Amino acid sequence: MTLRQRPRPIAGLTRNGRRVRCRKSSAGVTPGAATCVCPLVRGISFGVTWGGSSATDRKDPILNTQLAETLSAVLLVLVLVCAVVRPFGWPEAVVAVPAAGLLIATGAISLDDALDEVQRLGPVVGFLAAVLVLAQLCDDEGLFQACGAWMARTAAGRPRRLLALVFMAASAITAVLSLDATVVLLTPVVFATAARLGARPRPHVYACTHLSNTASLLLPVSNLTNLLAFAASGLSFTRFAALMALPWVAAIAVEYVVFRRFFASDLDAGAQAPAGGEPPRLPMFALVTVACTLAGFVLTSVVGVDPAWAALGGALALAVRGLLRRRTTPRALLGAASVPFLAFVLALGVVVRAVVDNGLDEALGHLVPEGSGLWELLALAGLAAVLANVINNLPAVLVLLPLTAPSGPGAVLAVLLGVNIGPNLTYAGSLATLLWRRIVHAHEGEVELKEFTRLGVYAVPASLGAAVLALWGSLAVIGGG
Amino acid sequence: MPMSVVVWIVEGTWPACVDAARAHTSTDADVALLHVTPADVPGAAHGAFAGLLGRGHRERDPGTRLEHLAAASAQELLQSAADRLGRPCTRTERTGRVEREVVAAAEGRDLLILARDGDRTHLGPHSLGPASRFVVDHAPCPVLLVWPEASPGLSTMPPPPPRP
Numbered sequence: 001m002t003l004r005q006r007p008r009p010i011a012g013l014t015r016n017g018r019r020v021r022c023r024k025s026s027a028g029v030t031p032g033a034a035t036c037v038c039p040l041v042r043g044i045s046f047g048v049t050w051g052g053s054s055a056t057d058r059k060d061p062i063l064n065t066q067l068a069e070t071l072s073a074v075l076l077v078l079v080l081v082c083a084v085v086r087p088f089g090w091p092e093a094v095v096a097v098p099a100a101g102l103l104i105a106t107g108a109i110s111l112d113d114a115l116d117e118v119q120r121l122g123p124v125v126g127f128l129a130a131v132l133v134l135a136q137l138c139d140d141e142g143l144f145q146a147c148g149a150w151m152a153r154t155a156a157g158r159p160r161r162l163l164a165l166v167f168m169a170a171s172a173i174t175a176v177l178s179l180d181a182t183v184v185l186l187t188p189v190v191f192a193t194a195a196r197l198g199a200r201p202r203p204h205v206y207a208c209t210h211l212s213n214t215a216s217l218l219l220p221v222s223n224l225t226n227l228l229a230f231a232a233s234g235l236s237f238t239r240f241a242a243l244m245a246l247p248w249v250a251a252i253a254v255e256y257v258v259f260r261r262f263f264a265s266d267l268d269a270g271a272q273a274p275a276g277g278e279p280p281r282l283p284m285f286a287l288v289t290v291a292c293t294l295a296g297f298v299l300t301s302v303v304g305v306d307p308a309w310a311a312l313g314g315a316l317a318l319a320v321r322g323l324l325r326r327r328t329t330p331r332a333l334l335g336a337a338s339v340p341f342l343a344f345v346l347a348l349g350v351v352v353r354a355v356v357d358n359g360l361d362e363a364l365g366h367l368v369p370e371g372s373g374l375w376e377l378l379a380l381a382g383l384a385a386v387l388a389n390v391i392n393n394l395p396a397v398l399v400l401l402p403l404t405a406p407s408g409p410g411a412v413l414a415v416l417l418g419v420n421i422g423p424n425l426t427y428a429g430s431l432a433t434l435l436w437r438r439i440v441h442a443h444e445g446e447v448e449l450k451e452f453t454r455l456g457v458y459a460v461p462a463s464l465g466a467a468v469l470a471l472w473g474s475l476a477v478i479g480g481g
Numbered sequence: 482m483p484m485s486v487v488v489w490i491v492e493g494t495w496p497a498c499v500d501a502a503r504a505h506t507s508t509d510a511d512v513a514l515l516h517v518t519p520a521d522v523p524g525a526a527h528g529a530f531a532g533l534l535g536r537g538h539r540e541r542d543p544g545t546r547l548e549h550l551a552a553a554s555a556q557e558l559l560q561s562a563a564d565r566l567g568r569p570c571t572r573t574e575r576t577g578r579v580e581r582e583v584v585a586a587a588e589g590r591d592l593l594i595l596a597r598d599g600d601r602t603h604l605g606p607h608s609l610g611p612a613s614r615f616v617v618d619h620a621p622c623p624v625l626l627v628w629p630e631a632s633p634g635l636s637t638m639p640p641p642p643p644r645p
Contacts, residue, residue: 080534083534083535084534089539092534092535093535159493179533180533180536183526183529183530183533183543184530184541184543185543187526187529187543187547188526188543188546188547188550191522191526191547191550191551192550192554195492195550195551195553195554195557196554198492198493198558199492199493200491200492200493201492201522201551202519202521202522205522205525205526205547206525208526208529209525209526209528209529212529264600265598265599265600265610265611266610268598268599268600268601269491269492269493269494269598269629270493270494270629271492271493272492272493272495272496272561338536341535341536344535345535348535392532392534393534394534394535395534423532426528427524427525427528427529427532428528428529428531428532429528429529429531429532429533429534430532433528433531433532433534434528437527437528437531451521452521452525
């Protein structure tokens with residue numbers, strides 16, 4: 001894992017620190033020309049290869065590009081469909097990794113470009129693994145159970161107070177330990193807490209699912225999409241957090257208002273079970289480790305070291321303790337790191353890069369607004385939210401990042417607002433997943449689409465609008481650095 | 482033949498329904514306590530997990546844990562209700578669309594007892610939430626509709642419309 005900060009991209013010259021491609025540089029010059037005529041990057045060579053030979057050797061390079069683009073697009077669709085459908089219960093990497101390999105073998109993406117992409121995503125994936133392990137170890141230490149006990153005690157049998165506590169806990173846990181922790185580890189605890197209080201669980205469980213998206217704006221570690229954007233934006237950890245703090249608060253506040261109104265009758269119903277009981281035992285070691293990890297993020301970004309090291313440190317501290325106390329095993333740690341998921345992210349990155357480089361950047365380039373005024377930010381966030389809702393926010397962010405990185409950090413963060421908040425429109429994160437779930441679970445008790453979509457229609461545009469406005473304000477005050 | 486009564490037990494408002502069953506039915510009545518777990522709550526957790534692209538590991542799906550937790554909590558709730566009733570009764574657990582399950586369970590019964598679950602500060606149609614409104618509108622048997630706590634006074638009623 002190469003853990004160092006990447007240089008900030010120079011707007012208009014490089015995309016994401018990548019080689020610049022000038023496909024339409026002049027008449028008759030198409031991919032395959034030996035040098036670029038763009039005066040800024042004169043002398044940089046590039047070429048699309050096909051079947052192992054350089055495109056310059058071929059007579060009809062346009063066809064090759066089209067073929068390469070078609071193959072890349074077909075494989076991307078295949079990878080995404082398999083990720084949603086999961087045929088035979090295979091891990092997603094089983095299709096994604098061979099697809100990336102096929103694209104390299106056929107030359108649709110050169111080995112150099114693929115390696116460049118893997119090198120770029122490597123630190124991100126390492127960071128992600130450390131945070132996933134950290135969250136699981138916090139659960140092993142009892143952090144989430146203690147959180148449930150604290151909520152039950154403080155709520156004192158009042159559902160509205162419980163909702164406020166769930167909002168606080170889910171926002172903090174999503175921001176620090178990532179959205180996976182909220183979805184997988186916190187949601188069952190919240191349900192059990194509501195049940196223990198005799199309160200109706202629906203508002204509180206739905207709050208967890210919504211906040212796992214909305215509250216994942218704050219830190220680069222909160223969401224994989226953030227980690228990808230963080231690597232592309234060139235922002236420091238602290239500046240990222242400073243710029244996103246206000247949008248994070250604004251989006252959560254809007255969600256809270258919507259939830260209070262939407263679930264008014266469930267919250268009015270009250271709760272019967274006696275509150276109180278023993279004060280929860282605080283897992284001090286886990287809490288201190290998480291606090292130190294957060295401090296580590298700030299410290300590493302001040303001294304210019306990759307903050308992934310801080311996450312690794314936190315995960316190691318808890319792992320050593322967990323192993324010594326036999327609370328975890330090396331096998332469980334490896335499972336928590338989700339190696340197939342990490343491989344899937346790397347392979348998906350390579351496939352998306354092939355699609356983008358072979359022509360999607362030009363096709364989408366017209367749609368992507370440039371600049372960082374309020375309207376441009378709103379348009380970018382809206383476009384990102386729509387793209388995220390079609391398939392998933394992970395491919396959406398991979399496609400949009402290289403197109404928006406040249407416009408500066410403001411544009412990248414606006415994309416993040418869209419891809420992170422947008423998935424709340426459907427309960428399954430995207431239309432593709434939703435449709436598939438409806439097909440598979442048609443005869444089982446599924447979420448009532450109308451009800452949840454109504455909640456999304458109230459919550460998403462309002463929270464996204466508030467967040468973009470807040471981002472625009474933050475950019476004006478703090479600056480994109 | 483003893484009267485056949487079904488009491489809809491919902492978190493938050495159930496004690497009033499159990500008390501109404503004690504007050505308004507004879508001691509030999511055949512009382513069934515019914516709790517319906519809304520399928521959409523575990524469903525939302527299943528959906529949120531499915532939305533996390535690439536995570537695999539179906540055994541980590543929080544929706545499955547929620548289903549187990551919901552079953553356990555429904556049992557506890559029905560136990561509390563049976564204790565409060567203090568009479569022989571049957572307990573029924575269902576899962577699905579709450580209002581439709583309740584209507585189905587009320588078929589062929591002599592009485593359905595349920596509580597208002599909307600705005601309880603005013604007399605009026607808003608005192609019924611969407612689920613209890615559906616049940617009241619579609620119930621295939623007589624219905625006893627109770628206030629979860631003391632009903633609001635007549636003064637909370639809106640004034641009559643002006644005479645034409």
